[in-house]
Amino acid sequence: MSPISRGFHGRRRTPAGEEGRVPPGQYVTTDFPVLSAGPTPHTPTEKWTFSITQGGGALKSWTWDEMRALPEEDVTTDIHCVTRWSKLDTHWQAVSIDTLLEQVEHQASFVLAFSDGGYTTNIPVQDVTGGQAWLAYGYDGGPLPAEHGGPARLLVPHLYFWKSAKWVRGLELLDHDKPGFWETYGYNMYGDPWKEQRYAGD
Amino acid sequence: MEGTAVRGRLTWQTATVAQIIPETPRTSTIVFDVPEWAGHRAGQHLDVRLTADDGYRAERSYSIASAPGEPVAITVERLEDGEVSPYLTEELRAGDEIELRGPIGGYFVWDPATDNGPLLLAAGGSGVVPLRSILRNRERSGSAVMARLLYSSRSLADVIYRQEFERPGSGLDVIYTLTRSQPEGWRGHAGRVDDALLAEVAWPTGQEPLAFVCGPTSFVEGVAQGLVGLGYPPGRVKTERFGATGGRQ
């Protein structure tokens, strides 16, 4: 039995009145922690593309300029990291994933997002559509910084933030759920913060 | 290599805080009473684990500041935004219980019996802590190796263990460089360590020196690259990188 550390509380500051916005086991942070599994990629926008792929081939690709020509949305949302921090009212400038997926014909049920540096994460199609997911290139009115996933990252705020792949370069369409990087190591295939689905089996 | 592998399970044990010694405005040394401490080597670290009353846990690593044979102690720098360091430096009191495990480390260690060559120790901020263990070990063991400490600190007030390092007769050369502010009339170095300063303080390679470099990642990489550039074999430049939090995030 571990002794209790007298007077230790850790970082648990949920502002009064915000309790309903914070999923179980989370604390609110005002900064924006940078978590990474590898070196920060630096893909220049001139070389950047985003693709919807299936069976090894690209169904549709956008260059940076083509993507930026798509309708932009201002998104304000709360985000929840599996490492227990939550950040409220984050502001993003983004293109809806609906806008991108609408441009391909498919019957896929799942996507595997893939990023520069090799990161992947899996999400059901119904969770990246219906106005629930974006390709975000702006944060707080400025370009998304590389350390936070710029030039563009996935934003799926209703799931734990490891699903919001940084440095995203595309979505692979699948008919079955395939574990991405952290899911392979035991993290939950779905990741609903409100049900505290952190690990497989939760 | 005998003594390199730490045999047996590394388990969490409950220690009691024996004493807290303020060192500088931002740092304090915490001395522990650890009933089943197996001893340690100079340069090793230990992990500390805190448990809040609702079961929430936080773990951090801290270098051991004391020499083998002395009571186990760590020196903690209080980080503004820290979760654990403010607790350890401001709340913790003598008599409190704390969980720790150690000693840990088989690479960033100095043993006078087996390690040869004049010592070049390079510290960035709180990176000085394991180097102090090495220097205390050098003194306690009666080692005759020459030692030089290059210590980069924000200011003179932030220099830890200054009296100890400057004690006459210690046979230690200390070179400070103060990066953010210097006292009136300061004639020592200012600004970050650069290749020119390294060239000035580094033992010539012909003497087969052994370097230990510890501090923030950017400090360690700059110094290590500089030493390799001066001809130090990479295997003779031991490095330990600390995070912004002084250890594990």
Add this chain to the structure above:
Amino acid sequence: MNPLDGNVIGGLLHEVFGVEMTDASGTCANCDFTGPVAQTVVYLDAPGTVVRCRNCSSVLMVFARIHERYCVDLRGLAALEAR
């Protein structure tokens, strides 16, 4: 956030392997670079710990703490020799 090095996961490695591993020698399966585990590039922030080759940045090891157990992936290592 700058990555750290293998020294900081000494405790984790000891827990997983049962012995001190920071002075163990690791060989990258991607580029064959060999060096002490203490010198690997370590990305510490959970969800898990990712250990990369200092030479080519390839993933050497991944550790994820899932409930009270570790999931360990060592496929990025061609060899690991404890002293």
